[in-house]
Amino acid sequence: MAAPAPRPARTLLALALAVAAVVAWPGASGAAAGGAGPSSDVLRRARRPEFAAWMAGVRRAIHERPELAFQEYETSALVRRELDAMGVAYRYPVAGTGVAASVGTGGPPFVALRADMDALPLQEEVEWEHKSKEERKMHACGHDAHTAMLLGAARILHERRHELQGTVILLFQPGEEVGIGAKKMVEAGAVDNVEAIFGFHVTVMLPTGVVGSRAGPLLAGCGFFEAVITGVGGHAAIPQSSIDPVVAASSVVLSLQSLVSREADPLDSQVVTVTRFQGGGAFNVIPDSVTIGGTFRCFSSEGFMRLKRRIEEVIVAQSAVHRCGASVDFGAGGSPLLPPTVNTPSLHAHFEAVAADTVGAGNVRGAMEPCMGSEDFSSFSEAVPSSHFYFVGIGNEGIGAVHAAHSPHFLIDDDALPYGAAMHANLATGYLRRRAASSGPGDSHDEL
Numbered sequence: 089m090a091a092p093a094p095r096p097a098r099t100l101l102a103l104a105l106a107v108a109a110v111v112a113w114p115g116a117s118g119a120a121a122g123g124a125g126p127s128s129d130v131l132r133r134a135r136r137p138e139f140a141a142w143m144a145g146v147r148r149a150i151h152e153r154p155e156l157a158f159q160e161y162e163t164s165a166l167v168r169r170e171l172d173a174m175g176v177a178y179r180y181p182v183a184g185t186g187v188a189a190s191v192g193t194g195g196p197p198f199v200a201l202r203a204d205m206d207a208l209p210l211q212e213e214v215e216w217e218h219k220s221k222e223e224r225k226m227h228a229c230g231h232d233a234h235t236a237m238l239l240g241a242a243r244i245l246h247e248r249r250h251e252l253q254g255t256v257i258l259l260f261q262p263g264e265e266v267g268i269g270a271k272k273m274v275e276a277g278a279v280d281n282v283e284a285i286f287g288f289h290v291t292v293m294l295p296t297g298v299v300g301s302r303a304g305p306l307l308a309g310c311g312f313f314e315a316v317i318t319g320v321g322g323h324a325a326i327p328q329s330s331i332d333p334v335v336a337a338s339s340v341v342l343s344l345q346s347l348v349s350r351e352a353d354p355l356d357s358q359v360v361t362v363t364r365f366q367g368g369g370a371f372n373v374i375p376d377s378v379t380i381g382g383t384f385r386c387f388s389s390e391g392f393m394r395l396k397r398r399i400e401e402v403i404v405a406q407s408a409v410h411r412c413g414a415s416v417d418f419g420a421g422g423s424p425l426l427p428p429t430v431n432t433p434s435l436h437a438h439f440e441a442v443a444a445d446t447v448g449a450g451n452v453r454g455a456m457e458p459c460m461g462s463e464d465f466s467s468f469s470e471a472v473p474s475s476h477f478y479f480v481g482i483g484n485e486g487i488g489a490v491h492a493a494h495s496p497h498f499l500i501d502d503d504a505l506p507y508g509a510a511m512h513a514n515l516a517t518g519y520l521r522r523r524a525a526s527s528g529p530g531d532s533h534d535e536l
């Protein structure tokens with residue numbers, strides 16, 4: 089049986105979230121207290137029973153009918169129905185099933201908020217009233233919650249639209265799990281003229297009521313590679329009549345290990361891991377070829393591209409030493425190269441201030457450890473001058489919300505939905521307010 093194709097980059101974000109920064113779990117009263125500033129009024133609005141119940145209902149409806157990448161037809165229709173009910177204008181279709189809505193003046197400055205909509209090919213094993221009704225499809229990464237939170241932010245922003253000093257673009261993105269949805273939205277013009285963008289992801293590693301992020305690199309750049317090393321097959325008893333690709337491939341695997349240990353700066357975290365080694369099918373036959381594959385990760389764009397170049401060089405050169413040919417494919421299985429997700433320092437300072445005002449300073453983790461997971465939000469980061477990605481806590485041991493994303497036991501604490509909605513709304517309104525207070529549209533945005 090052939091080895092499986094490389095997994096999409098998002099699978100490894102889920103794994104990385106499971107080993108992310110260890111944080112103290114505050115008591116329920118502490119997490120629920122919120123901030124004391126103007127932004128906390130928005131959180132109180134989002135936590136009102138009617139508002140919170142509406143968001144939970146939206147989230148559960150999406151959860152029951154999960155749809156895979158670029159098949160989010162019902163989810164997209166639900167989003168559009170809710171936006172229609174609010175009176176929020178939108179553009180559809182964008183990148184297939186995506187939706188780009190807008191609230192505000194219709195003019196600059198433009199700031200964007202993003203949520204992803206697609207589910208995973210996974211059988212849900214959580215027994216509850218709103219369990220997935222689709223065979224082997226599940227919202228096991230929280231995109232149902234992301235969509236509900238962004239709809240919540242849309243409702244808050246529309247209620248306060250006359251206070252907005254610019255335009256907020258609301259991006260409901262398809263195809264995140266396959267790593268190309270954000271890029272397709274960029275290509276469709278969804279972030280044209282946008283000068284700042286915010287994205288989020290739920291995580292059980294933070295309790296409900298807590299948010300976290302960091303300045304600079306947060307998530308690694310991710311790439312996959314597959315190499316076919318070709319020799320000349322023959323009988324194992326007479327190896328001199330063959331050119332053995334197994335020996336060549338073994339040498340390649342060992343040589344790849346030195347790319348990080350001998351060539352990378354020890355202070356620049358990098359990973360190169362070979363995860364596939366597929367050769368012949370008989371004990372007494374030297375195969376004609378061997379296929380190897382794996383992944384590489386790095387927190388800097390320069391280091392990421394250097395790793396990519398060196399992986400190919402090492403594979404080709406080491407194969408040649410053993411008289412074999414080699415071809416390297418960095419798009420095996422349709423897996424894209426995702427650049428690192430790097431938070432703009434000025435936007436992170438803005439995030440910390442808004443978060444402290446919204447959820448309370450004690451519920452903000454502003455210096456989370458970076459993790460080797462990846463996110464296609466990085467495609468927005470490459471297209472927009474300033475970007476910021478943060479995490480919204482959904483951890484709740486009392487209800488069993490303790491399993492990491494991409495687990496069939498993954499469970500969302502719906503009490504977390506108001507926090508994500510309020511944070512997204514406050515980040516956008518605060519950004520526009522501070523931009524309006526700056527000297528002018530031609531000045532540096534780093535003043536934020």
